[in-house]
Amino acid sequence: MGSQLPEDGGAAPWRDQRLSPTERAEALLPMLSIEEKVAQLVGVWVGAEATGEGVAPHQTDMIKEPPQWSNAIEHGLGQLTRPFGTAPVDPVLGARSLAASQAQIVAASRFGIPAQVHEECLTGFAAWRATVYPTPLSWGAAFDPDLVEEMADRIGRAMRAAGVHQGLAPVLDVTRDYRWGRTEETIGEDPYLVGTTGAAYVRGLERAGVVATLKHFAGYSASRGGRNLAPVPMGARELADVILPPFEMALRHGGARSVMNSYAEIDGVPVAADRALLTGLLRDEWGFTGTVVADYFSVRFLQTLHGVAENAVDAARLALHAGIDVELPTVDTFGAALVAAVRAGEVDEALVDRAVRRVLVQKTELGLLDEDWRETPDDVASLSFDDEASRDVALRLARESVVLLRNTGVLPLATSGRVALVGPAADDPMAMLGCYSFPNHVGVHHSEVEVGVDIPSLRDELARHVPTLRYEPGCAITGTDTSGIAAAVAAAADADVCVLAVGDRAGMFGRGTSGEGCDAADLRLPGVQADLVRAVLATGTPVVLVLMTGRPYAIGAEFDGAAAVVQAFFLGQRGGQALAEVLTGAVNPSGRLPVSVPRDAGGLPSTYLAPPLGLRNKVSSVDPTPTFPFGHGLSYTTFEWSDAEVVEATDEPASWSVDGEVRARITVANTGDRAGVEVVQLYLHDPVAQTTRPVVRLVGYARVSLEPGEAARVTFDVPADVASFTGRSGRRIVEPGAVELRFGRSSGQWAGVLPLRLVGAERQVGHQRKLLTSVRVEPLVAVPQSA
Numbered sequence: 001m002g003s004q005l006p007e008d009g010g011a012a013p014w015r016d017q018r019l020s021p022t023e024r025a026e027a028l029l030p031m032l033s034i035e036e037k038v039a040q041l042v043g044v045w046v047g048a049e050a051t052g053e054g055v056a057p058h059q060t061d062m063i064k065e066p067p068q069w070s071n072a073i074e075h076g077l078g079q080l081t082r083p084f085g086t087a088p089v090d091p092v093l094g095a096r097s098l099a100a101s102q103a104q105i106v107a108a109s110r111f112g113i114p115a116q117v118h119e120e121c122l123t124g125f126a127a128w129r130a131t132v133y134p135t136p137l138s139w140g141a142a143f144d145p146d147l148v149e150e151m152a153d154r155i156g157r158a159m160r161a162a163g164v165h166q167g168l169a170p171v172l173d174v175t176r177d178y179r180w181g182r183t184e185e186t187i188g189e190d191p192y193l194v195g196t197t198g199a200a201y202v203r204g205l206e207r208a209g210v211v212a213t214l215k216h217f218a219g220y221s222a223s224r225g226g227r228n229l230a231p232v233p234m235g236a237r238e239l240a241d242v243i244l245p246p247f248e249m250a251l252r253h254g255g256a257r258s259v260m261n262s263y264a265e266i267d268g269v270p271v272a273a274d275r276a277l278l279t280g281l282l283r284d285e286w287g288f289t290g291t292v293v294a295d296y297f298s299v300r301f302l303q304t305l306h307g308v309a310e311n312a313v314d315a316a317r318l319a320l321h322a323g324i325d326v327e328l329p330t331v332d333t334f335g336a337a338l339v340a341a342v343r344a345g346e347v348d349e350a351l352v353d354r355a356v357r358r359v360l361v362q363k364t365e366l367g368l369l370d371e372d373w374r375e376t377p378d379d380v381a382s383l384s385f386d387d388e389a390s391r392d393v394a395l396r397l398a399r400e401s402v403v404l405l406r407n408t409g410v411l412p413l414a415t416s417g418r419v420a421l422v423g424p425a426a427d428d429p430m431a432m433l434g435c436y437s438f439p440n441h442v443g444v445h446h447s448e449v450e451v452g453v454d455i456p457s458l459r460d461e462l463a464r465h466v467p468t469l470r471y472e473p474g475c476a477i478t479g480t481d482t483s484g485i486a487a488a489v490a491a492a493a494d495a496d497v498c499v500l501a502v503g504d505r506a507g508m509f510g511r512g513t514s515g516e517g518c519d520a521a522d523l524r525l526p527g528v529q530a531d532l533v534r535a536v537l538a539t540g541t542p543v544v545l546v547l548m549t550g551r552p553y554a555i556g557a558e559f560d561g562a563a564a565v566v567q568a569f570f571l572g573q574r575g576g577q578a579l580a581e582v583l584t585g586a587v588n589p590s591g592r593l594p595v596s597v598p599r600d601a602g603g604l605p606s607t608y609l610a611p612p613l614g615l616r617n618k619v620s621s622v623d624p625t626p627t628f629p630f631g632h633g634l635s636y637t638t639f640e641w642s643d644a645e646v647v648e649a650t651d652e653p654a655s656w657s658v659d660g661e662v663r664a665r666i667t668v669a670n671t672g673d674r675a676g677v678e679v680v681q682l683y684l685h686d687p688v689a690q691t692t693r694p695v696v697r698l699v700g701y702a703r704v705s706l707e708p709g710e711a712a713r714v715t716f717d718v719p720a721d722v723a724s725f726t727g728r729s730g731r732r733i734v735e736p737g738a739v740e741l742r743f744g745r746s747s748g749q750w751a752g753v754l755p756l757r758l759v760g761a762e763r764q765v766g767h768q769r770k771l772l773t774s775v776r777v778e779p780l781v782a783v784p785q786s787a
Contacts, residue, residue: 001245132438176607180221439452497543658759
């Protein structure tokens with residue numbers, strides 16, 4: 001049918017690129033029928049045909065009868081869901097199939113509006129033969145937002161080249177309970193680290209021309225018992241001070257154009273039906289003007305799981321009223337029944353118009369309403385999702401995120417000796433990948449197709465450095481079979497040193513030990529891996545325990561015999577190389593823990609963001625002190641920290657205006673014999689406040705790269721706004737009184753403490769407060785090296 005033009009033959013005003021996106025959307029909206037409006041508010045889940053000729057509607061357990069393609073596009077279409085991320089398809093043929101489908105959508109409807117195409121992209125473009133990057137916990141461990149931004153730019157470029165417009169990432173949920181299966185998808189347990197890193201990802205993706213989607217807004221990670229979709233027993237203060245700040249940062253300092261609702265119910269109200277959150281806070285208070293897309297099936301879940309809607313139309317009405325604009329992944333409650341309900345006056349058409357307006361504005365911004373829009377991307381014949389530049393970024397991020405937790409001197413490995421490599425994760429390439437990587441998310445269902453990217457295992461890469469490597473798996477990651485432990489023990493006993501690699505296998509809904517729907521009852525290693533660890537430690541051979549996991553597992557007294565402990569959070573396709581390089585000393589480890597490593601498998605949940613009574617005390621027999629705290633990480637060189645000071649302080653303690661900034665600095669020197677990176681962390685301690693506060697919380701950080709003998713001065717400009725919190729009145733305030741800024745090697749090891757006093761009247765702040773601490777690193781003259 002093609003595009004409808006004015007009768008005088010002139011350009012339609014909604015095609016006029018001289019007008020603003022809002023003006024163009026307003027010009028088109030009155031011309032749409034109710035069927036055409038609702039069609040813009042739904043996606044259709046499709047899979048690209050391997051022939052390159054189009055897409056086919058996808059069927060899942062939740063979609064018993066997928067719509068006929070011709071019926072689905074009759075009135076236009078809002079979104080196409082995951083044409084590359086549903087089944088393995090060659091990149092070039094997939095792009096041609098998508099282009100053919102877009103041409104069909106344009107031709108079938110009156111106004112010729114293409115669909116907006118979305119894909120998953122948490123650990124890379126979730127497509128066959130696409131680079132698989134480290135998981136978000138590794139992003140957090142790197143403490144390097146610039147590199148995360150570079151990664152996201154690479155991901156976005158690959159997606160845009162294939163004809164994809166929107167990416168369903170990043171995940172900005174702050175870790176609250178390590179048992180939660182989706183912990184691997186989180187950046188960490190601190191909102192400042194999550195927010196700064198997440199905002200960097202958003203900048204990279206948006207710079208490439210792809211709409212970043214913040215998820216899961218909000219509260220999803222705080223579910224009771226760490227169970228997926230379980231109720232969230234959280235108060236308004238925890239929501240405001242811990243859960244929401246990363247979303248604020250990613251909107252203001254990243255420029256995200258879309259938000260996805262959380263599946264959660266908070267204090268009995270499902271987020272998908274929460275107008276106060278999705279409209280009152282997000283739009284009215286924060287000023288967000290982009291689209292809110294429904295997490296998959298979450299509108300229907302208002303009826304089937306939450307029981308707050310009587311039927312599909314009731315669920316659609318609640319979601320639209322709350323502020324959801326687009327139903328994903330496919331047409332369901334926003335279908336024919338919604339059209340009928342609008343015609344019958346049961347659902348206000350103004351709610352539909354509001355959502356359609358936002359969708360059309362975003363499509364205009366993406367160029368989808370331009371007269372010269374083309375369905376076929378440029379250079380489609382040479383399309384590649386896994387090039388050398390992308391693999392290099394994946395490798396650099398993997399290297400930076402490996403965390404050395406303990407080292408008694410056994411590392412770096414002496415490669416000339418006898419090295420035993422044991423453990424089920426050691427020779428399993430999939431142990432490098434998170435649950436939303438294409439090989440684990442989709443590829444596992446297509447065993448007839450090769451993985452599509454090269455994923456060397458730790459064994460593959462360590463063998464390049466260690467000529468006398470003997471390997472025994474010992475056991476599987478899951479299951480109860482212990483018959484292989486004896487052989488692993490024999491290999492360890494016969495070696496000079498044993499590298500013991502244990503961990504997780506990512507999967508979905510119980511098909512793995514980590515990932516969506518793969519929650520843990522406690523923090524013991526899966527299967528019989530703990531038995532393997534105990535048996536190998538008992539040999540007396542020095543053991544390097546390597547944890548290749550999607551969450552932190554308890555490392556208690558029974559593992560104290562390990563000579564070294566290394567933590568790696570699903571390092572991606574180049575993770576084997578990164579780990580081998582760290583173990584052998586080719587790379588100096590610089591990762592820091594984005595989550596604490598607990599000592600006990602129970603006594604949960606507990607993160608470092610706790611008030612005094614949340615820590616070890618005399619009124620409880622349970623000690624939540626972790627074995628390794630948030631921010632911890634070692635190096636193969638040594639660093640000396642000195643001269644912590646408040647710059648230009650004129651009194652003691654130094655005054656800090658409640659509406660001003662304070663400048664704090666410290667000097668860091670590399671006193672060892674090799675180059676290394678120190679991560680300088682700055683924490684705030686508020687000893688007396690009108691509500692209980694975390695004993696410390698992160699307010700700034702910097703990676704400092706130093707050659708042997710080099711030193712640098714690290715200066716932080718800290719706005720008083722970062723000391724704000726939700727007071728008794730429910731409003732966010734900066735409260736006068738005594739505080740401390742603490743320079744830390746971790747959240748539990750201080751290299752300098754600066755007493756200050758916030759002065760002035762109590763000050764209320766809001767969404768426009770200053771969210772970030774600025775930092776600069778200045779090289780100094782060389783320092784004497786240690787003998």
